Amino acid sequence: MSSITVFIVESCVIAQQRLNDVFSTVSEIKVIGSANNGISALKQIPQLQPDVICTNLQIPKMDGFELIRQLLAVCP
Template sequence: MANPIKVVLVEDSAIALQILHRLIDSSPEVDVVGTAQDGADGLKVIAQTMPDVICTDLKMPRMDGLEFTQKVMSEFPRPILVVSNTVHPADVDNIFNLMQAGALDFFPKPTSGSAMDYEKLKNSLITKIKVLASKKV
């Protein structure tokens, strides 16, 4: 079996971080190798773990997802999946800015007790991570 895809999670919400961690860890093909609460810490974690894919929130203290994405692309270019509730198709400006900065895809932030089907959510997230891991940035 190939090595699992290494993922770093950057998310300031402890609940969202826990849910994402659980979703990703439920797949043998993907492994969370580090987490951070904001972009500044995220850059340190990335330097230490050199992940294949980064999942980041958009709205965070100290360094938001947009600035974080720009810094990652200049220092450690790798695929970025933005996990946020502020990137709906209606948020064209956010999406455009993030894509321009180098983010490759978006995923709605899971919420605790969300009515979304857990398996469907997990499969969708794992599929996105696997696709991104195959992209060269």
């Protein structure tokens, strides 16, 4: 069975680590990257091509809604 790849976008380091901990309890899920703001996420996600993006909607530099809008334009 192949893994489900996840990218986490969360500005709070503790929340980011907690999400990583939760995902790591499921062997079929692999966290392949993370970012603490929308601009950083927008640079990494197209290269990594995760199956799932877990984002907070209130993140610095670019909110989660704008991140999703721009990602859909670049790599739907």
